[in-house]
Structure formats: C-alpha cells, structure tokens
Amino acid sequence: MTAKTSLTPTRRNFLKGIAATGAALTIGFTPEGLLAAGPADAILNPFVRVASDGTVTVILKHFEMGQGTTTGLTTLIAEEMDVDWDKIEFEFAPSDNKKYKNLAFGAQGTGGSSAIANSFMQYRMAGAAAKELIVRAAATAWGVNTTEIIVENSQLTAGDKTAHFGEFVAAAAKLKTTGEPTLKDPKDFRLIGKESLPRKDNSDKTDGTAMFGMDVKVPNMVYAVILRSPRFGGKLKSFDVTKAKEVKGFFKVKELGDGKGLAVYAASTWSAISARKAIETKWDFASAENRSSSQMAEDHLEALKKEPQFHIHKDMTSEKTTKIIEAADKKLEAEFLLPLLAHAPMEPLNCVIEPKDDGSIVLHDGCQFPALVHPTISKILGLPLEKVSIKTVYAGGSFGRRANGTSDYAAEAAEAYKLLGNKKAVKLIWTREDDLAGGYYRPMAAHGIKIGVNEDGTLKGWNHHIVTQSIVKGTPFAANMIKDGVDDTSVEGVADTDYTLPNMAVGLTNWHSPMKVLWWRSVGHSHSAYAMEVAMDMAAKAAGSDPLAFRLAHLNSGTKDQARLAAVLKLAAEKSGWSETPAEGRARGIAAHKSFGSYVAEVVEISDNNGEIKIERVTCAVDCGIPVNPDVIRAQMEGGIGYGIGHIMRDQITLDEGKVEQANFPDYEPLRIGDIGAIDVHIIPSTEPPTGVGEPGVPPAGPALANAIFALRGKPVLKLPMTENGVEFV
Amino acid sequence: MPQTITINGKERQVDAADDTPLLWIIRDELNLTGTKFGCGVAACGACTIHVDGQPMRSCQARLSMVRGKNITTIEGIEGKAATAVQSAWRELNVVQCGYCQSGQIMSAIALLEDNKNPSDAEIDSAMSGNACRCATYQRIRKAIHLAAEKLEA
Numbered sequence: 001m002t003a004k005t006s007l008t009p010t011r012r013n014f015l016k017g018i019a020a021t022g023a024a025l026t027i028g029f030t031p032e033g034l035l036a037a038g039p040a041d042a043i044l045n046p047f048v049r050v051a052s053d054g055t056v057t058v059i060l061k062h063f064e065m066g067q068g069t070t071t072g073l074t075t076l077i078a079e080e081m082d083v084d085w086d087k088i089e090f091e092f093a094p095s096d097n098k099k100y101k102n103l104a105f106g107a108q109g110t111g112g113s114s115a116i117a118n119s120f121m122q123y124r125m126a127g128a129a130a131k132e133l134i135v136r137a138a139a140t141a142w143g144v145n146t147t148e149i150i151v152e153n154s155q156l157t158a159g160d161k162t163a164h165f166g167e168f169v170a171a172a173a174k175l176k177t178t179g180e181p182t183l184k185d186p187k188d189f190r191l192i193g194k195e196s197l198p199r200k201d202n203s204d205k206t207d208g209t210a211m212f213g214m215d216v217k218v219p220n221m222v223y224a225v226i227l228r229s230p231r232f233g234g235k236l237k238s239f240d241v242t243k244a245k246e247v248k249g250f251f252k253v254k255e256l257g258d259g260k261g262l263a264v265y266a267a268s269t270w271s272a273i274s275a276r277k278a279i280e281t282k283w284d285f286a287s288a289e290n291r292s293s294s295q296m297a298e299d300h301l302e303a304l305k306k307e308p309q310f311h312i313h314k315d316m317t318s319e320k321t322t323k324i325i326e327a328a329d330k331k332l333e334a335e336f337l338l339p340l341l342a343h344a345p346m347e348p349l350n351c352v353i354e355p356k357d358d359g360s361i362v363l364h365d366g367c368q369f370p371a372l373v374h375p376t377i378s379k380i381l382g383l384p385l386e387k388v389s390i391k392t393v394y395a396g397g398s399f400g401r402r403a404n405g406t407s408d409y410a411a412e413a414a415e416a417y418k419l420l421g422n423k424k425a426v427k428l429i430w431t432r433e434d435d436l437a438g439g440y441y442r443p444m445a446a447h448g449i450k451i452g453v454n455e456d457g458t459l460k461g462w463n464h465h466i467v468t469q470s471i472v473k474g475t476p477f478a479a480n481m482i483k484d485g486v487d488d489t490s491v492e493g494v495a496d497t498d499y500t501l502p503n504m505a506v507g508l509t510n511w512h513s514p515m516k517v518l519w520w521r522s523v524g525h526s527h528s529a530y531a532m533e534v535a536m537d538m539a540a541k542a543a544g545s546d547p548l549a550f551r552l553a554h555l556n557s558g559t560k561d562q563a564r565l566a567a568v569l570k571l572a573a574e575k576s577g578w579s580e581t582p583a584e585g586r587a588r589g590i591a592a593h594k595s596f597g598s599y600v601a602e603v604v605e606i607s608d609n610n611g612e613i614k615i616e617r618v619t620c621a622v623d624c625g626i627p628v629n630p631d632v633i634r635a636q637m638e639g640g641i642g643y644g645i646g647h648i649m650r651d652q653i654t655l656d657e658g659k660v661e662q663a664n665f666p667d668y669e670p671l672r673i674g675d676i677g678a679i680d681v682h683i684i685p686s687t688e689p690p691t692g693v694g695e696p697g698v699p700p701a702g703p704a705l706a707n708a709i710f711a712l713r714g715k716p717v718l719k720l721p722m723t724e725n726g727v728e729f730v
Numbered sequence: 731m732p733q734t735i736t737i738n739g740k741e742r743q744v745d746a747a748d749d750t751p752l753l754w755i756i757r758d759e760l761n762l763t764g765t766k767f768g769c770g771v772a773a774c775g776a777c778t779i780h781v782d783g784q785p786m787r788s789c790q791a792r793l794s795m796v797r798g799k800n801i802t803t804i805e806g807i808e809g810k811a812a813t814a815v816q817s818a819w820r821e822l823n824v825v826q827c828g829y830c831q832s833g834q835i836m837s838a839i840a841l842l843e844d845n846k847n848p849s850d851a852e853i854d855s856a857m858s859g860n861a862c863r864c865a866t867y868q869r870i871r872k873a874i875h876l877a878a879e880k881l882e883a
Contacts, residue, residue, distance in 0.1 A: 064827075065827055066825075066826030066827030066828065066864045067826070068826070196823075198820065198821075198823065199823045199825065201825060201828060202819070202820040202823065202825060203820065204828075205825040205828030205831050206816050206819045206820060206824075206825065206828075206831060206835060207764070207804065207805075207816065208762075208763070208764020208765070208803065208804035208805045208832050209764065209805075210828050211763075212766075212829060214763070214766065214767065215757075215763035217761065217763075223758075247747075248746075248747040249747070268746070268750075268754060268758045268759070269754050269757070269758055269767070270746070270747075270750045270751065270754040270758070271747075274747075274749075344863060345827070345829075345863055346766075346768055346774070346776065346827060346829040346830045346861070346862070346863045346864070347766070347768075347827070347829040348767065348768070394827070394828065394829075395827065396766075396827050396828070396829025396830075397826075397827040397829060397863050397864060399863070431770060432768065432769040432770060432771075432774075631823050632823075635823060635826060635866070635869070638865060638866070638868050638869070639826055639864045639865045639866065641865070642864075642865020642867065643863070643864075643865055646865065664769055664770070664771050664773060665768075665769045665771070665773035665774055665861065666771065666773050670774070670861040670862075670863060671861075671865055671867070672858050672861065672867075673853070673854050673857045673858060673860070673862075673867040673870060673871065674854035674855070674858055675867075676867065676868070678868065679868050
C-alpha cells in the first residue's frame with residue numbers, strides 16, 4: 001500500500017516509536033508476555049533482547065514474506081550494536097500497535113515497501129541504545145571510562161579485560177538511558193552496505209524446518225475449508241451434506257453468517273477438501289457480480305470515451321488539453337486495458353486459531369497487518385483485545401494479498417472457530433482453487449491517452465483518463481487514502497509522474513463492483529507504469545526520438561527526483577549496451593518508474609525466433625537511497641522483474657457471468673525458470689535515506705518488455721496479457 | 731486399514747483413505763511439513779519428493795504407488811549432491827519466501843544425481859515444473875551450476 005506520510009527517518013520518529021519503552025530499560029519487561037525472557041536474559045528495549053550467553057535477539061515488527069526483513073532489520077541492530085552476524089537471531093514481534101507500529105502509517109503492519117525505510121533510524125537507535133547500556137555497565141564493573149571500551153563482534157575489550165555482552169546484561173538492564181544514543185558514522189558501517197551478507201532465513205528454508213502457517217499443528221486441532229459462493233456476493237440458499245458424511249474423517253458442517261457459505265470440518269486437510277466436494281449447494285445470485293469480464297472490459301473502454309468523473313489537476317482539465325492537442329502537428333491516441341490479476345502467493349492462505357486454558361486464543365499466521373487482524377478477530381470472537389495474541393510465522397509470499405480491509409482469511413478462521421463452540425483449535429486452509437477464485441484482485445484498469453506532438457519533436461499536451469475500481473473504497477484505509485472521491489492509488493504513477501509533460505490533464509472515473517479488489521505488488525503503479533511508459537515510447541516514435549533521449553529530455557527541469565530517475569535510466573542504458581544497435585533479430589525496450597520512493601529503470605532485450613519472442617536479458621538500475629543489504633536489493637529487483645513480466649506475458653483472471661474461469665496454475669501459468677534468460681541488477685550508491693525495494697522492481701518490467709516488442713514489430717501492445725493479444729513466447 | 735511405508739529410511743504406519751494423496755499423508759499424518767502444498771495438481775512442484783531416487787510430485791502419488799519403495803523428503807536428504815545443493819543455495823542467498831524451495835531443492839538434487847554438469851538449457855528443462863512466485867529462478871540456475879562445481883571439486 002502507499003505510505004502517505006514522509007518516511008524521512010528522523011530522531012523524532014525514533015523517539016515517537018520508542019516512547020512507550022521508557023519502562024523497557026529494566027529487567028523483566030515482558031510485552032504481552034510473549035517476549036518472556038529467561039531468568040538471566042535482559043530485554044534492553046522492545047527491539048533487542050540479550051541472553052546471558054551473549055546471544056542477541058532482534059524483535060522484528062515486520063513479517064517476512066520473502067522480502068528480506070529478517071536480514072534487513074537484523075542488520076540495523078547488528079551494525080549499531082557491533083554484534084557478530086552469526087550470533088544475532090530474530091523473532092517476530094507480538095501484536096502491539098503501540099510498540100511495533102509502522103512509522104509510515106502509524107499502525108502495525110507491513111506494506112508499501114516501507115520496512116527498511118521506516119525502521120532505518122528506529123532500529124539503529126535501538127541497537128545503539130542497547131550497546132550504550134552494556135558499555136556503561138561494563139565500564140562500572142571494570143572501573144574504566146566508557147570511551148576506553150572497544151566493542152567488536154559481540155566482544156567488549158578494555159586494556160587486558162575482555163567479556164561478551166551476556167556478562168553485563170543484568171547490570172545493563174538496571175540502567176536508564178541518558179539522552180540519545182550516538183549512531184555510527186556511515187563510513188564506519190561494516191554490515192550496512194556489505195555485498196554478501198548471508199540471509200538470516202537461509203538455513204531453515206533449505207532444510208525443510210522453516211515454519212509457515214501451513215505447517216502449524218497444535219493439540220486437538222480440526223482442519224477446515226470454506227465452501228464459498230461461486231459468484232462474488234452470492235448468498236447460500238440451501239445445502240445437502242448427505243454425501244459428505246461418507247467421506248472418511250469428515251466431522252461437521254456449519255453455516256457461516258450472512259449466507260457467505262459453509263465451514264467444512266474434518267480430521268485432515270484431504271478429508272476436508274473431499275467432504276467439501278461432496279456437498280451440494282444452491283445459491284441466490286440476485287445481488288452478486290453476474291457480469292462477465294468481457295462485459296467489464298467493454299464498460300471500462302466505454303467509460304474512457306466520456307468525460308472523467310474527477311479532474312486531478314484542477315487547472316488543466318481534459319476539455320482544456322483536448323483543445324490544445326487538437327492544434328498539434330501530430331496527434332496520437334492509445335487505449336490500454338489491463339486485466340484483473342490474482343496475487344497467487346506460493347503458500348495458499350491459511351491460519352490456525354488455538355484456544356488457551358485461560359480463555360484467550362492465539363492466532364498462528366503469516367500475519368501482514370496485526371493492527372487490523374487483531375481487532376477484527378477479537379470482535380468476531382467477542383474477546384477483549386488482551387485475550388487475543390498473534391504468533392507470526394513465515395509467510396509463503398503475499399504480494400499484498402494478506403493485508404486487506406476485512407482480514408478475510410483470519411476472519412473466516414475466527415468464525416469457523418466460533419461456530420464450533422470456541423473450544424477446538426481450527427486450522428483454516430485455502431486450496432489454490434480457493435485462492436484464484438477468492439477475489440481481492442488487482443483491479444482491471446483502462447487508460448485512455450491522447451498526446452499532441454509538435455513538429456520539432458516536443459510535446460504539446462497529454463490527456464490521460466483512467467477508469468478503474470478503487471482499492472480502498474469501503475475499507476478502513478479509505479479515511480486516509482481517498483481525498484475528494486479520488487483514491488490516490490488509482491492515479492499514482494500518472495498524476496505524480498516525474499516527467500515534465502506540458503498541458504497534462506489527468507482524469508479518473510471510478511468503476512464499481514461487489515467483487516473486491518486489492519493492492520497487488522506495486523499497487524496502482526502495476527498498471528499506471530505500463531500505460532505511461534508504453535505511451536512514452538509511442539510519443540518518442542512520433543517525435544522521431546530515441547526512447548532514452550526522449551525520456552531524458554522530459555527529465556530536465558532540475559529537480560532531484562528527475563535527476564535520480566535520469567541517473568537510473570542512464571545506468572541501465574549503459575549496462576545494457578543501449579547505444580549499440582541490437583544484433584539481427586533482436587530488439588531492446590526501456591522503461592523507468594519511480595515508486596515507493598525508489599527509482600528503477602529496466603532494459604529488456606528480446607529475440608525473435610520465427611515469430612516467437614524470447615526474453616534474453618533484463619538489465620536493471622535502482623536507486624533506493626542507502627543500500628542496506630545490496631544482495632537483498634538485487635534479489636527484490638530480480639523477483640519484481642519476474643513478477644511483473646510473468647503476469648504481463650500471459651496471466652489474467654476472467655469471469656464468465658460472474659464465475660472465475662481460472663481454476664489452478666495451469667490456467668494462471670506462473671513465470672517459469674526458462675522464461676527469462678538473465679537479469680543484471682546495478683545499484684546506485686547513495687547517501688539518501690533508504691527507500692523501498694519490494695515493489696519498485698515491478699512497474700518498469702512489463703513496459704520495458706512491451707517497448708522491446710514495439711521496437712521489433714513497430715506496433716505497441718496495448719491490451720494485456722500479451723499472449724491474448726498477438727504475442728507468442730518461445 | 732493401517733499400512734507400512736518406508737520414508738527417510740524408517741518404516742512408518744499410516745492410516746488414510748486409499749485416495750489420499752501421499753502429500754497429505756506426509757504432512758498431516760507424519761508431520762513432515764517440509765514438503766509443501768502449492769496447487770494439488772502437479773503444476774507447481776512444491777510437493778516434490780524422491781521415490782527410489784526419482785523426483786515425484788507427492789500430490790499425485792497414492793499409497794499404492796509407493797508400497798515397498800524408498801520415499802525421501804527434504805528432511806531425509808543426504809549425500810554429496812544434497813549437501814552441495816543446500817550449501818550452494820545458502821551461499822547465493824537463493825531463497826525469498828522459501829515456500830517452494832524444498833521442492834526446488836528436491837528437483838535440483840535429482841537433476842545433479844542424473845547429470846553432473848547440466849547446461850542452462852538442461853537446468854531450465856529439469857526445473858520447469860517447479861514454480862517460484864518470488865521468481866528466484868536466476869539464482870536457482872546459478873546455484874545448480876555452483877553445486878555442480880562443488881561436486882566436481
């Protein structure tokens with residue numbers, strides 16, 4: 001999701017974040033009882049625990065879905081505390097909206113590529129504060145000045161005295177911090193910026209021991225699957241479980257509230273899946289989404305032809321710019337249509353609700369947004385907040401899917417648990433079929449663009465109309481993210497483009513459906529960058545310009561944003577050999593886009609193999625401020641490129657009279673290993689505050705591929721996926 | 731009726747309906763959760779195991795197909811290829827979310843046991859059935875080459 005507040009890390013942010021921790025600097029501080037320290041451990045602040053053997057444990061306020069938080073946040077503490085990388089461990093924080101809130105949105109949750117950006121100062125400060133306490137305790141014990149103590153690789157040394165952290169934690173925990181801790185000068189960093197730090201989740205994810213929600217097993221647990229309406233918004237009328245009763249391991253069926261469907265309980269996952277198949281149901285579709293996606297597509301394109309519902313730039317309406325464009329020497333028009341997309345994280349959604357003897361419950365979940373999930377399930381179960389705790393485990397991907405306004409799968413689990421009498425632990429499991437048919441898609445989006453080009457190749461006007469469904473309307477996020485009817489995520493990447501585009505009008509028309517839509521890795525940028533960057537290539541061609549030179553010419557107003565975007569464009573171009581003519585049968589496409597505070601440019605080189613396209617190489621340049629973990633940044637760019645390209649090549653969710661047509665991966669084919677030949681990532685050195693990397697790799701990938709195909713064939717691909725619109729891949 | 735299977739070198743008693751995919755027996759009954767459920771239709775490879783050394787999608791296997799055979803899951807892998815693959819994976823920071831990686835590793839070990847020095851094309855072909863939604867493919871390819879080097883050394 002989009003972070004609305006500035007992420008510039010300041011000491012004030014840190015102090016705000018740590019304000020609740022004054023009491024933390026004494027031994028025995030146990031938030032929620034979940035960080036309970038051993039008798040000789042000390043919790044020096046909400047983010048750092050030190051054991052008596054010297055092992056330091058970092059408490060992570062962000063979950064791990066693959067984006068590298070377990071390595072990134074741990075790096076920040078290890079750096080400032082001077083802990084040996086092999087002797088630092090991590091643990092996921094409990095649900096605590098005060099101590100562990102994301103400073104970017106003021107609530108505990110992960111998203112908007114903000115984990116490092118919002119934690120950079122906070123976690124460094126926490127590490128520095130913890131070290132300062134230990135050093136003072138050691139100085140007192142040794143009778144030396146704190147300045148005489150050197151800390152290196154978890155060891156304290158002063159003259160001939162030496163000790164590890166553990167020896168002074170008990171004394172340190174009794175001290176109070178004095179003012180603000182001193183942070184390292186960046187030139188002294190030994191972990192931040194280090195090229196090849198081993199990921200903290202390397203071992204358990206390669207030997208089968210990593211614990212995902214899907215792997216959680218608690219005593220006295222039943223397995224549950226949900227039988228949902230085959231159309232969004234349908235209501236259950238009647239059902240027959242006669243045949244399900246014959247399934248071995250079948251336990252019970254319960255009706256969910258509001259006609260949402262049935263919870264099917266069994267002794268194993270397979271029994272639950274089999275029993276569900278055997279249940280017959282009848283539904284009322286009167287208020288359901290009964291349209292086909294082909295109709296939705298027509299409606300989107302039809303809406304493009306009308307005046308936009310909202311004008312984003314009050315001083316330049318579409319009416320005004322239309323007149324200006326009409327007077328241009330050359331005019332071009334393009335209508336883009338991007339389909340619904342599912343996130344399809346590798347781990348199908350699931351969670352476990354476990355009752356405890358004291359009447360409380362524990363939710364075991366790869367939990368992305370505790371600030372929402374926690375009150376949601378408390379309310380469903382009629383339990384006070386303090387009787388609900390969240391045990392966060394690894395998430396097998398998310399791409400945005402796990403954070404949504406209704407906390408959908410956790411809410412289903414809570415309801416299923418309640419319907420069974422609040423006594424038996426329930427493990428709720430979605431199958432891949434549930435996932436692909438489960439809604440919360442990247443919305444369909446249509447972009448209508450009209451551009452006027454002067455004879456000298458400069459732009460005269462740009463009229464841009466977007467038709468899409470709002471992601472946040474009707475959700476708890478709406479209050480902060482919708483302004484004057486405009487969901488910022490519907491127009492981001494266009495309304496705030498970094499290019500200097502004269503006489504630019506941006507219009508928005510909201511489209512409506514009972515089907516829910518959601519942020520999908522890079523949110524609005526996932527469609528806006530495609531339309532913007534393909535249109536830039538079309539404009540460059542009309543202007544008789546090279547696509548790189550044309551872009552650079554529109555990044556020349558002297559702003560820092562433009563300079564940084566221009567720099568990644570130049571670097572990606574240089575590393576891809578842009579200035580050299582591609583070999584026979586080959587072509588290159590370039591695209592650049594800023595999102596989540598980071599600047600990314602990508603060049604895709606393709607070859608034509610008897611009419612079939614092969615993606616030979618992708619070259620990426622990224623400026624994400626201070627590169628904290630270069631190898632994680634590279635990995636996120638590689639992954640973002642793959643995620644962007646894979647969907648744009650061949651994926652879409654379609655509806656036939658409201659029914660989702662894609663059942664499983666064969667109908668929603670993931671990117672495969674052979675699809676992209678090679679990816680090179682280049683990171684711009686920087687002293688700016690760190691910004692996001694989880695999402696920004698995605699937006700330029702699709703349009704860079706499209707622009708390569710445009711260069712090869714002279715015809716742009718305006719409708720997606722490509723395989724449905726005249727492009728075949730090897 | 732309980733039946734006996736051999737998994738990771740041990741004989742285990744299992745009791746499940748005949749049509750139960752081996753995947754769910756491994757996960758729900760035997761608590762070997764390293765083998766993952768991703769699709770249930772042999773389209774993602776997250777559930778890859780070895781049956782007498784050959785890679786198999788456990789979501790499609792049934793008890794009747796593995797009777798008297800040696801089943802190996804990620805928890806039971808051993809030998810030079812397994813060690814080389816795991817250490818190459820760690821050295822190159824291959825994993826992201828990690829959910830598919832047990833299956834990737836099982837397929838990679840089987841490939842290297844069959845072909846000591848696979849080319850890019852051979853890797854792409856052998857690994858094409860293992861999906862990774864995080865798109866860690868570039869590193870998987872490099873890690874298999876690195877594991878091959880380690881085996882040679």
